[in-house]
Amino acid sequence: MFMSKKRWWVPWVFLSVPLAMYAIWVIWPIIQTFAFSFTEWDGMTSSTFIGFENYKNLFNDPIFWTALKNNFRWLILFVAIPIPVGLLVAMLFDVKLPGGKIFKTIMYLSMTLSFVVIAQIWSWIYDPKNGALAVTLKAFGFANLDELIQGAFDFLIFVIIPVIIAVIVVKIIDKSVRLTGKKALFAYISLMALFIILAHVLKIFWDPQVETSRFAKNGFPWLSDPNMVTYSLIMSAIWRQIPYVMVLYLAGLKGVPPALVEASIVDGANWWQRFYNVILPMLKPATIVAITISVIDSLRAFDIVYAMTRGGPFNTSSVLANFMYIETFNNYRMGYGSSIAVIQFFITFGFIIVYLGNALKKEG
């Protein structure tokens, strides 16, 4: 660490050019956007100050609320799916067996693609009639989106929930009668089978129907059905996000000392205890980073929405970033667009603070 009262200016000499450029193209624009958001301006004639008018209009704009709702869908699914799946895949690929390296490389490939390319590739998969997804689902006996959703719902009620109940029951029995090894396995399998059968018997008397009339009955309109389109966009973005989360977790797993895991095996911990009590706590820093980055990425989503649907049909897949772009550069409402950006900024702000706190923690 160099420090000298006389030569205080030395670090500033090194910082001068980068900081000046950064100030011109990043910091000053941020301040300007705040100012622009209080004006009405078409980008050519001079602007007029209109106070909070833009914000008032924004809160009365139905597209704004659709975009905001979609942003939250992005946010929730971008955490709920890539984080656990990325962790699972990382745990799997952390195994050192021949070929593992090539497997990882193949997994990473989607990360190198631009969203424009991803949008193109996925629009073929989403082709409503003959796309790979539609044809595969048809092969499994689903004729349209309606039936698929009903099928998923039935699966949840009559398979997943019975399995969960079975696990809970086994855990309760386990508390009074110690179940070990084969006995526990037998208990799990037989109870799961029993509950699934019971649920299907129940289905004869009680067969709830999902309200699906809002979905088109014609094939699989992944990108043209207003209720489906956002989820389709999110799925294709997740394809790129999961390998990234996996990279973060693989780095985190490198930091787990093998001795610790071995010690827990000696102590008789089963795989779940080993994972839950030993490995997962060690991965906490990686998890925090993965979650904050996923959240920030989800709020920045623009390219894929713009390239795949332009926010359509009828703005139903719009997100704030896309809405802002269209208002600003297609409708020439620079002030209005700026106010959308400011809202986006405030939503992201909290997560930026979390990231900063985490990044600067080690400095003390």
Next chain:
Amino acid sequence: MLKRKKISFAFFFYIVSISILILWSIPFIITAFTSLKSMDEIMASQYWWSVPKEVNWENFYEAWTTGHMAIYFKNTFIVTIPSVLGALFLSTLSAFALSFYKFRFSKAVLILFISGMLIPFQMLLVPVFKFSKDIGIYNTHIGLILFHIAFQIGFCTFFLRNFMKTIPVSLFESAKIDGAKDIRIYSKIVLPLSLPAVAALGILEFTWIWNDYLWSLILLQSDNLKTISLGLMNFQGQYVSAWNSIAAASLITAAVPLIVFLIFQRYFIEGLTVGAVKG
């Protein structure tokens, strides 16, 4: 007993991981197959994404010539390479200052750099667009390059500072006593030691800037200046139904980052993790 367990585990590993990989690669496989087929073959079958019956390399030629891919390719190189080099060079300077000097506001400057890299891009769109028009660099490569450099300085400084912090100061204490100038310490000691980190960062930045879409869309207007992401979108718009050529164009667009990644995979992955986890 133990050995048997090991073998069954390996079996489990290969079955599960190979099925995941196949599932994961379907989008790639479909694109590759489509790019090699004739339009007749695509139209003939409901399963148009199946294995091609005969290989048609002409689609790539078609995309390259009618899609003007050569121009877009050249433009993207013209934008990407100076942007990466510029951002790397300037960030080594700022990271050096923030790693080895104790001075007022050093933390504030660091926070500024980190938070700038995380904000939504929409916060910058209107002012950067206006500024570029005002000073006459709108619709020029230099305007886009300068923006990329400035914007990437935030992440690059953060990244390089994390690395430089791990260089022990004792390494150049003696040089300091000998009266070596700061600039010599930077160029003769810190910069050579940071080269692996700079390389990792360079690979990451290269793919990011190559793949950029939004800023080229905002700052470029003339067709003969556009970068490859914009070019692909144009091509798509014009040849909506020529799926085979569009698939070929998509692969051409993706080729450079893919090749860079395959050659420098270690650096790429290292870059991603140093940039995120250590921070």
